[in-house]
Amino acid sequence: MATLIERVPPMRWTAGLLRRLGLHGRGLVIAVPFLWLLVFFLVPFLVVGKISVSEALIARPPYAPLLEWDGWRLNIIVNIENFRYLWTDSLYINAYFFSIQVAFVSAVIALLIGYPMAYFIARSPEPRRTFLLMMVILPFWTSFLLRVYAWQGFLRSNGVINNTLISMGIIDTPIQMLQTNFAVYLGIVYTYLPFMILPLYANLVKLEESLLEASADLGGRPMATFFYVTLPLSLPGIIGGFMLVFIPAIGEFVIPELLGGPDTLMIGRVLWNEFFSNRDWPVASAVAIAMLVAVVVPIMILRSLQARLTEEK
Amino acid sequence: MIQNAHAASSRPWVAETEPPFLRIQKVTKKFGDFTAVDEVSLDIYRGELFCLLGGSGCGKSTLLRMLAGFEAPSEGRIEIDGQDMAGIPPYERPTNMMFQSYALFPHMTVERNIAYGLLREGVKRDEAMSRVADILKLVQMTQFARRKPHQLSGGQRQRVALARALVKRPKVLLLDEPLGALDKKLREETQFELLKIQETLGITFIVVTHDQEEAMTLSTRIGVMDEGQIVQVGEPAEIYEHPSSRFVADFVGSVNLFEGRISVDEKDRLEIDSAEMGGTIHVGHSTSCTLDQKVWYALRPEKVRLDREEPVGEANRARGMVEEVLYLGGQSIYKIKLDSGKSVKATKPNLLRHEDDAISWDEPAWISWGDTAGVVLTR
Ligand SMILES: Nc1ncnc2c1ncn2[C@@H]1O[C@H](COP(=O)(O)OP(=O)(O)OP(=O)(O)O)[C@@H](O)[C@H]1O
Ligand SMILES: [Mg+2]
Numbered sequence: 173m174a175t176l177i178e179r180v181p182p183m184r185w186t187a188g189l190l191r192r193l194g195l196h197g198r199g200l201v202i203a204v205p206f207l208w209l210l211v212f213f214l215v216p217f218l219v220v221g222k223i224s225v226s227e228a229l230i231a232r233p234p235y236a237p238l239l240e241w242d243g244w245r246l247n248i249i250v251n252i253e254n255f256r257y258l259w260t261d262s263l264y265i266n267a268y269f270f271s272i273q274v275a276f277v278s279a280v281i282a283l284l285i286g287y288p289m290a291y292f293i294a295r296s297p298e299p300r301r302t303f304l305l306m307m308v309i310l311p312f313w314t315s316f317l318l319r320v321y322a323w324q325g326f327l328r329s330n331g332v333i334n335n336t337l338i339s340m341g342i343i344d345t346p347i348q349m350l351q352t353n354f355a356v357y358l359g360i361v362y363t364y365l366p367f368m369i370l371p372l373y374a375n376l377v378k379l380e381e382s383l384l385e386a387s388a389d390l391g392g393r394p395m396a397t398f399f400y401v402t403l404p405l406s407l408p409g410i411i412g413g414f415m416l417v418f419i420p421a422i423g424e425f426v427i428p429e430l431l432g433g434p435d436t437l438m439i440g441r442v443l444w445n446e447f448f449s450n451r452d453w454p455v456a457s458a459v460a461i462a463m464l465v466a467v468v469v470p471i472m473i474l475r476s477l478q479a480r481l482t483e484e485k
Numbered sequence: 486m487i488q489n490a491h492a493a494s495s496r497p498w499v500a501e502t503e504p505p506f507l508r509i510q511k512v513t514k515k516f517g518d519f520t521a522v523d524e525v526s527l528d529i530y531r532g533e534l535f536c537l538l539g540g541s542g543c544g545k546s547t548l549l550r551m552l553a554g555f556e557a558p559s560e561g562r563i564e565i566d567g568q569d570m571a572g573i574p575p576y577e578r579p580t581n582m583m584f585q586s587y588a589l590f591p592h593m594t595v596e597r598n599i600a601y602g603l604l605r606e607g608v609k610r611d612e613a614m615s616r617v618a619d620i621l622k623l624v625q626m627t628q629f630a631r632r633k634p635h636q637l638s639g640g641q642r643q644r645v646a647l648a649r650a651l652v653k654r655p656k657v658l659l660l661d662e663p664l665g666a667l668d669k670k671l672r673e674e675t676q677f678e679l680l681k682i683q684e685t686l687g688i689t690f691i692v693v694t695h696d697q698e699e700a701m702t703l704s705t706r707i708g709v710m711d712e713g714q715i716v717q718v719g720e721p722a723e724i725y726e727h728p729s730s731r732f733v734a735d736f737v738g739s740v741n742l743f744e745g746r747i748s749v750d751e752k753d754r755l756e757i758d759s760a761e762m763g764g765t766i767h768v769g770h771s772t773s774c775t776l777d778q779k780v781w782y783a784l785r786p787e788k789v790r791l792d793r794e795e796p797v798g799e800a801n802r803a804r805g806m807v808e809e810v811l812y813l814g815g816q817s818i819y820k821i822k823l824d825s826g827k828s829v830k831a832t833k834p835n836l837l838r839h840e841d842d843a844i845s846w847d848e849p850a851w852i853s854w855g856d857t858a859g860v861v862l863t864r
Contacts, residue, residue: 385555386588388575390602390653400601404592 217464224457225250235453254458264442264459268466271439274353274428275421278360282368282417283410285361290372290409291402294379305373308366320359320430327355327431351433359427360417367416375409376402411478415471422467439463496720497530498706506531506689507552507657512561514547514713521547523713524561534683534690536700539710540736545693546585548710549659552691553582566656576605579656583663587646589634595621595645596630602653620652623682640671647679651686660692664699676702697737701725709733725785730864734783741789741829742862743782750776755861756800757782763825767800769856774863784859789831791819791844792851802853805829807846819844821852 226235227249240247258264293304311319326332327349334346349355379402387397425440432438439459446456497503505528514522522544529535537545550556552563554575563570565579581602589598596617603613621627624644634642643663650658663679664672680703683690694700700707701721708718709732717729728734731742745759745766755768757780766782774780796802805823812835819831829852844850 380586380588382584382586382588383590385553385575386582386584386590387601388555389553389580389582390649391576391605392601393576393605396605401590 220457220460223453224254224461225252226454227251227253228452228454233453234451251454254454255462257455258458258462263437264439264462267437267439267442268463270437271422271424271463272466274356274360274438275418275424278357278364278421279368279414279418281357281361282365283414286365286368286372286413287406287410290369290376293369294373294376308369308373311366316363317426319363320427323355323359323362323431324350327358350431351436353432353436355431356428356436356438359431360421360424363427364417364421367420368413371412371416372406372409375406375412379405408478408481411474411481415474419467419471423463496705498528503530505529506533506566507691508562508564509548509552510562510564512548512551512558512563514544514551514556515559520713522551522558525710525713525715527708527715527718529689529691531689532687533705534680534692534703536704536707537691537693537710538695538697538700538707538737540695543710544713545695545710546661549582549661549691549693552657553580553659554578580659581650581653581655581657582659583646583650583661585661585665587634587642589642589645589649591634594631594633595626595637598634598645599649599652602649606653616652620648623651623685624648624678640675643675647682651682651688654686655688657689657691660690662693662695664694664696672699673702679703701737707737709736711736727860728783728862731781731783731862732864734860734862739786739830741784741786743784743827745780745782747774747776747778747780750774757861761825761827763803763823763827765800766859767856768859768861772861772863774861778863781862782859783862784854786818786830786832787816788854788858789829790853791821791831791833792853793844793848794851796851796853798853801856801858802851803829804849804851807844807848807850810844810846819850821850823852 222238223235226238228234229236236249236251238249240249289308293301293308296304324331328334329346329348329350331350333349334343337343338346383401383405384397387401388394392400422438423440423443424438425444428436428438428441429444432441443456443459443463446452446459450456497505507527507529509525509527509529512522512525513520525548537548539545547556551558552565552570554570554573557571570578590601593601596614599617599620600613603616604610608616617630618627621630624647626641626644626648629637629641629645634645637645647660647663650660664675676699679690692700692703694703704721706718706720707724708715709724710716711732717724717733719727724733724737728737728740734740734742743757743759743762743766745757745761747755748758748765749756751771753769753771755771755774757766757768759766759782762782768782772780790796795804803823803825805821807819808822808828809818809820811818811820814835816832816834819833821829821831823829831852
């Protein structure tokens with residue numbers, strides 16, 4: 173070992189060490205984000221996992237330790253009671269299903285709105301295309317929270333929409349829009365629409381014009397061309413956009429909190445209440461872990477589908 | 486005048502025995518200020534294999550795309566089988582196109598790619614599949630029916646693209662540089678197959694190409710394009726032996742051009758004084774020109790005789806120095822620098838496997854040619 177160090181200059185030595193650890197070139201580039209995820213995602217996840225199997229205490233921190241040294245031996249106390257509790261109380265199960273429902277319906281609506289927009293942008297000539305793409309990204313320049321608050325101003329009983337309708341004489345009494353599920357769907361679709369449009373755009377812009385021409389040339393009317401050529405070729409983009417809307421929407425907290433009513437019980441909100449109102453960290457952690465599992469399964473299915481579709485091309 | 490084996494009945498453009506099948510009348514296409522196709526008029530007859538030949542960017546694809554309906558003419562009229570095509574979308578036209586890039590649907594198998602056009606037309610599934618099987622046999626692709634385009638070689642893809650356009654039996658088949666992506670050998674094989682298929686099915690083909698050899702091999706007639714205009718239309722031999730302008734002479738094959746002035750203009754005989762060549766040129770035919778007019782004499786390299794000894798007579802000959810000899814296997818190309826300073830190309834077939842006494846570089850030599858070897862061009 174000593175001879176090796178002598179022979180190799182110091183700079184090369186570190187490189188050599190990294191190489192022996194299996195890290196060089198591409199490996200090194202991947203290692204950085206990998207480490208980042210390890211430190212800032214996996215470790216906190218393990219902490220949450222640990223808390224989820226602890227017992228709740230009125231203390232600081234408000235849960236019992238996992239490992240206990242009683243002077244003679246090390247006791248590992250695993251408490252799966254929290255997970256059982258999730259099953260027994262219908263609140264949690266209902267909140268899960270409702271979250272998935274809201275996320276799914278929102279993603280479908282975002283797809284129906286986003287697809288024509290992405291298609292139109294992708295087929296626009298160059299200067300206009302960049303401009304339209306900018307317009308899609310523009311809302312990100314203001315705070316997300318601010319934009320959701322702005323919707324409150326629109327939807328309130330004495331808000332912009334109701335006032336306009338009343339002054340035009342279309343309605344007499346304001347329509348209840350804020351604090352309804354409608355407002356939640358609206359908020360989610362509005363917020364996540366760019367995440368639907370961007371992957372769809374990226375896919376559709378690559379669609380070769382000559383394929384559409386070939387379809388028309390072979391007798392395909394515009395509708396047939398869309399359903400037999402454009403749509404199947406854009407499936408990877410559809411799945412990508414769908415995932416980008418569906419997944420974060422499941423755990424959404426801010427939008428149901430600010431726009432939803434008291435009965436809009438989405439899992440993110442339940443989680444918040446458990447942590448900060450009830451201060452039951454173990455149950456809250458169990459909810460978080462269960463949610464992760466519930467989300468990971470559909471993601472894996474969609475991902476493998478997407479991979480298969482891209483491979484086929 | 487034209488040496489061609491075709492009988493007059495198979496050459497309706499000569500005898501006008503039938504009306505044209507496809508008429509292009511003064512068609513112009515403008516993109517903004519730029520004129521891509523400029524007042525093109527063309528008549529094409531049933532069962533022809535017509536080649537559009539021209540350099541890159543001269544408007545061949547644009548003209549073809551107007552026939553297919555992807556592009557609307559800015560001016561002029563297109564008629565197929567007596568029907569005006571104005572306002573008729575691609576999916577209602579009796580044409581099919583084979584794209585330069587093939588444009589095969591990547592998510593469909595070979596079979597489904599070919600069946601696509603039939604199914605859109607409303608052909609029953611069983612019938613469509615049997616027609617697909619037939620056409621696959623014709624292009625010898627039966628064993629690849631279940632593959633996706635990305636699992637095929639370039640040549641195989643090209644056959645699929647051809648089959649897909651053929652299966653609908655269009656009245657006119659448009660082919661945009663169909664053999665562009667193939668290597669020379671495969672290209673030649675495919676050219677013959679294309680000819681065979683065209684003869685079997687009797688469909689009218691319009692082929693775009695910038696390869697003059699391909700145009701010569703394939704076509705009944707060639708239309709040479711330059712800067713959006715058709716500059717000459719004719720049978721391959723006519724285009725080669727009787728080019729109408731310097732551009733055509735130079736574009737189709739290789740040519741020597743001597744600038745000069747008409748010094749004698751008789752009924753069926755011309756004489757040209759050419760300083761560029763360094764002597765007098767006798768021509769055994771007449772052209773519409775006037776005395777002292779500036780003309781060019783176009784002489785193909787294979788029509789130039791090359792000798793060590795001085796040829797008899799005082800016209801159609803010049804002395805020079807062999808500068809370069811290029812051995813091409815079947816023939817050799819000689820580059821001769823004339824005493825006048827002009828460089829001339831001459832080709833000679835290599836009749837013997839080894840010629841001890843062959844003319845080689847840095848040797849003085851004489852070039853000469855007959856009265857009917859070349860053409861007089863006024864443009
Ligand atoms: N959509 C368009 N907008 C503007 N200009 C165009 C358009 N399509 C073609 N052109 C121009 O028209 C001219 C003719 O184009 P075209 O594609 O017909 O050439 P081509 O003869 O097929 O050439 P090539 O052999 O390179 O394929 C070119 O100068 C091209 O730049
Ligand atoms: Mg072209």
